[in-house]
Amino acid sequence: MRIEQEQPAARGENIIPLINVVFLLLVFFLLVGTLAPTPDLDVDLPDTSAAAAIRPPGEGLYVAGPRALSYRGTMVEAAQLGAVVGRDAARYETEPLKVLIDHALKAADIAPVLQALAEAGVRRIDVVTTRHRP
Amino acid sequence: MRIDVESGRRRTVGLTPLIDVVFLLLLFFMLASRFSSHGAIPIGLGGHGAGAAEPAAMVLVTVAGDGRYLVNGRETPLGAMADALRATADGEARRVVVQPRPEATVQDIVSGLEAAAAAGVGDVVLMR
Numbered sequence: 717m718r719i720e721q722e723q724p725a726a727r728g729e730n731i732i733p734l735i736n737v738v739f740l741l742l743v744f745f746l747l748v749g750t751l752a753p754t755p756d757l758d759v760d761l762p763d764t765s766a767a768a769a770i771r772p773p774g775e776g777l778y779v780a781g782p783r784a785l786s787y788r789g790t791m792v793e794a795a796q797l798g799a800v801v802g803r804d805a806a807r808y809e810t811e812p813l814k815v816l817i818d819h820a821l822k823a824a825d826i827a828p829v830l831q832a833l834a835e836a837g838v839r840r841i842d843v844v845t846t847r848h849r850p
Numbered sequence: 851m852r853i854d855v856e857s858g859r860r861r862t863v864g865l866t867p868l869i870d871v872v873f874l875l876l877l878f879f880m881l882a883s884r885f886s887s888h889g890a891i892p893i894g895l896g897g898h899g900a901g902a903a904e905p906a907a908m909v910l911v912t913v914a915g916d917g918r919y920l921v922n923g924r925e926t927p928l929g930a931m932a933d934a935l936r937a938t939a940d941g942e943a944r945r946v947v948v949q950p951r952p953e954a955t956v957q958d959i960v961s962g963l964e965a966a967a968a969a970g971v972g973d974v975v976l977m978r
Contacts, residue, residue: 733866733867740871740874740878747878762957763957764891767889769888770888812892820956821956823951823955824952830895834978840892840893841892842891842892842893844888844889846887
């Protein structure tokens with residue numbers, strides 16, 4: 717008598733944890749996709765301790781090498797950099813362009829990149845660093 | 851009769867979704883949060899003409915590479931750069947011009963810019 721009454725109730729309740737897990741996995745992947753943007757290129761940023769803190773940069777200019785450039789998610793030829801960034805020149809009149817440069821690059825490697833940016837109309841850049849608490 | 855049996859059951863099962871939620875929230879924050887914080891070093895790329903003429907006095911910091919720095923040609927360790935800049939400026943506002951040599955790495959340049967800005971003697975510009 718008792719056994720027959722319990723079985724339907726138990727079957728209905730066992731599905732709720734499963735729905736929770738599936739629903740939260742969905743929310744999980746939705747949020748993770750935006751919270752931690754994947755970098756365009758594998759860049760090992762320089763270290764600083766006193767630099768002003770900023771949010772994790774999503775898009776910007778990645779400089780992994782003299783010929784390995786990525787601007788806002790797409791790879792750019794070194795010769796085309798000025799033209800590509802120049803399309804957004806109006807935007808960089810007011811806000812700085814975030815530049816993520818590998819710490820091991822030489823000054824001679826980045827000089828043509830900075831030159832191209834200046835010629836494209838970029839007034840200010842923010843060199844993004846990894847910040848350590850002193 | 852039936853009501854008593856069901857209400858007793860529901861109370862014990864109700865914990866499982868709660869544990870699921872808590873566990874998944876934990877997992878979410880563990881994976882989604884970034885533990886390395888980012889900083890930004892602002893650099894002006896404005897033309898040479900307008901900026902260079904303004905203040906008469908300037909200090910030249912040369913980034914020589916291999917972690918070596920020269921303040922007005924005199925070799926200065928990175929830790930002593932702020933003091934050296936303040937001594938050179940002698941209480942007046944100076945423009946600090948950071949000039950990297952071709953073999954200097956980005957890390958050397960960034961450390962030099964940071965130290966120069968920390969000295970607080972004036973605005974810091976990077977010479978291209």
